[in-house]
Amino acid sequence: MIKSNDGERLRNPSVVIIGAGMTGLLLTIKLREAGITDVTLLEKTDRLGGTWRENTYPGVACDIPAHMYTYSFESNPGWKHRFAHGNEIQAYFERVGRKYGVTNSIRFNEAVTSCTYARGQWTIETSKQQTLTADFVINCTGILHHPTKPDIKGIERFQGAMFHTAQWDHSVPLEGKRVGIIGTGSTAAQVIPEVAKQAQKLSVFQRTPQWIIPLGNKKISEKQRESLRKNPNKLRRLRLAYEWGLSQLLTKAVTGAKLQNALFNFICKRNLALSIKDPVLRKKLTPDYKVGCKRIIINTTFYPAMQRDNVDLVTDGIVEITEKGIKTADGKEHELDALVLSTGFDPTAYMRPMNMVGKNDLHINTAWQDKVQNYRSMCTPGFPNNFLMLGPNTPIGNYSVIAMSEVQCGYILKVLEQWRAGDFDEIDVKPSAVSQFADYMRAGMKNTVWVGGCQSWYLDKDGDPILWPYSWARWEQEMAQPDYEDFNLQSFAAQKTSAPAEAGVCETL
Numbered sequence: 001m002i003k004s005n006d007g008e009r010l011r012n013p014s015v016v017i018i019g020a021g022m023t024g025l026l027l028t029i030k031l032r033e034a035g036i037t038d039v040t041l042l043e044k045t046d047r048l049g050g051t052w053r054e055n056t057y058p059g060v061a062c063d064i065p066a067h068m069y070t071y072s073f074e075s076n077p078g079w080k081h082r083f084a085h086g087n088e089i090q091a092y093f094e095r096v097g098r099k100y101g102v103t104n105s106i107r108f109n110e111a112v113t114s115c116t117y118a119r120g121q122w123t124i125e126t127s128k129q130q131t132l133t134a135d136f137v138i139n140c141t142g143i144l145h146h147p148t149k150p151d152i153k154g155i156e157r158f159q160g161a162m163f164h165t166a167q168w169d170h171s172v173p174l175e176g177k178r179v180g181i182i183g184t185g186s187t188a189a190q191v192i193p194e195v196a197k198q199a200q201k202l203s204v205f206q207r208t209p210q211w212i213i214p215l216g217n218k219k220i221s222e223k224q225r226e227s228l229r230k231n232p233n234k235l236r237r238l239r240l241a242y243e244w245g246l247s248q249l250l251t252k253a254v255t256g257a258k259l260q261n262a263l264f265n266f267i268c269k270r271n272l273a274l275s276i277k278d279p280v281l282r283k284k285l286t287p288d289y290k291v292g293c294k295r296i297i298i299n300t301t302f303y304p305a306m307q308r309d310n311v312d313l314v315t316d317g318i319v320e321i322t323e324k325g326i327k328t329a330d331g332k333e334h335e336l337d338a339l340v341l342s343t344g345f346d347p348t349a350y351m352r353p354m355n356m357v358g359k360n361d362l363h364i365n366t367a368w369q370d371k372v373q374n375y376r377s378m379c380t381p382g383f384p385n386n387f388l389m390l391g392p393n394t395p396i397g398n399y400s401v402i403a404m405s406e407v408q409c410g411y412i413l414k415v416l417e418q419w420r421a422g423d424f425d426e427i428d429v430k431p432s433a434v435s436q437f438a439d440y441m442r443a444g445m446k447n448t449v450w451v452g453g454c455q456s457w458y459l460d461k462d463g464d465p466i467l468w469p470y471s472w473a474r475w476e477q478e479m480a481q482p483d484y485e486d487f488n489l490q491s492f493a494a495q496k497t498s499a500p501a502e503a504g505v506c507e508t509l
């Protein structure tokens, strides 16, 4: 038991956080700051960083401005590029992990194999044959981390090197080689210019073209960084300017604002017209859907790369992969030494294949068999005392998921406060609340560009977007406060005792 500032006795929950990426790190820091000391962070690999640890492909960067793709409580005047490179972001999270004393406490190389709930308690089993119990489990397992290998005939026959962008094989030299890249999404737009510099010939296999906003990745000089270091207000203003730009222009453009959408339509079309000289190539690169229907690419290097002599844009459909390369619908066989799959991710796998079992033996695969749907993106009925960070209906197109997850973190902390005060032992969202939330999402989707007839990872198997269809301001407002009417709350007669809090943050009784 610990005491709050006003002397009230508070329970100290045991919390297991799964995954030491951006959200796992955030939750661990914020829970500890709130005086919750019994926090165990489990990470399946040997390093924190999540997506930024995994994605090491050439050109990897974040197309959200770096000064905004930063925790609000840990600004970074030291970013070296407007859009930070992957290794800069990885270094940032590692620094934050060390600074807040998280890294030393992470249980690395320990994957969660199963989580089972019964009567106010989760039992967690790990790949090291360890069993833990916890009052709460928070899945910080990420969205885009299950690489999709395309289901193309003959793919297993290819004799050259083949790997997905998220599993880049750095032992394969691409200099002077004939390289193929399948896909032209956000990842490919970053990879292609880098590979094009090395390869003897690069064949880009495009199924659908993309709209691109021409915002370059300018370097931030040491002088500018020094100025930001010395002037925190300047740093704050820079962040606010980016937040304004993304929330008022880009997210509005994709969620129904006609003026903003027209502006980005104009920018992207003009970019294509001015950047691509050859009308045949330009036609091949012209999408037939609205700007923003697929995630908008922000980049100035893709179009120049596509016009290099050693780069070939292949738009004839892939018929099969052979031992030597790729056969396309025009009958041509493109011979390749290496094949890069920039074919995206399964965005609705979330914490799976973990064996997650809620109340009454409800398995997560059963709960989600018809549709992957959560209440406020975080809560699944039948899975009490559990939250999913960055679950369905979290992203808003190109907005920062760090900002979005900080709001989710605040929400979880409020629920935990109520638990600590002893108001309940079990909190389980009502199925009716999930249905209402789904109706609310559907109502908003009608106005978005995501339902504009294109295919993208934004859509689930029924064609429903898994994004937040409203403004950033609404996300902040509506996720600020838990509505306990939407939950079944239960107390169990014989109270469980939790591990006592470590001294230091709150007063120990």
Ligand code: NAP
Pocket (backbone or CB within 6 Å): 061, 062, 063, 064, 144, 150, 151, 152, 182, 183, 184, 185, 186, 187, 188, 190, 205, 206, 207, 208, 295, 318, 342, 343, 344, 345, 455, 456, 457
């Ligand atoms: P993606 O956007 O899902 O793109 C996958 C690409 O592969 C598409 O061009 C797709 O074509 C193509 N493809 C898939 N299967 C294919 C097949 N069987 N045959 C031919 N083409 C096939 O994946 P991504 O580029 O990895 O990006 C995913 C998301 O990651 C982004 O939208 C973004 O949210 C995030 N990301 C962010 C950044 C950043 O800077 N912040 C950078 C990279 C990625 P179709 O379009 O025809 O389906």
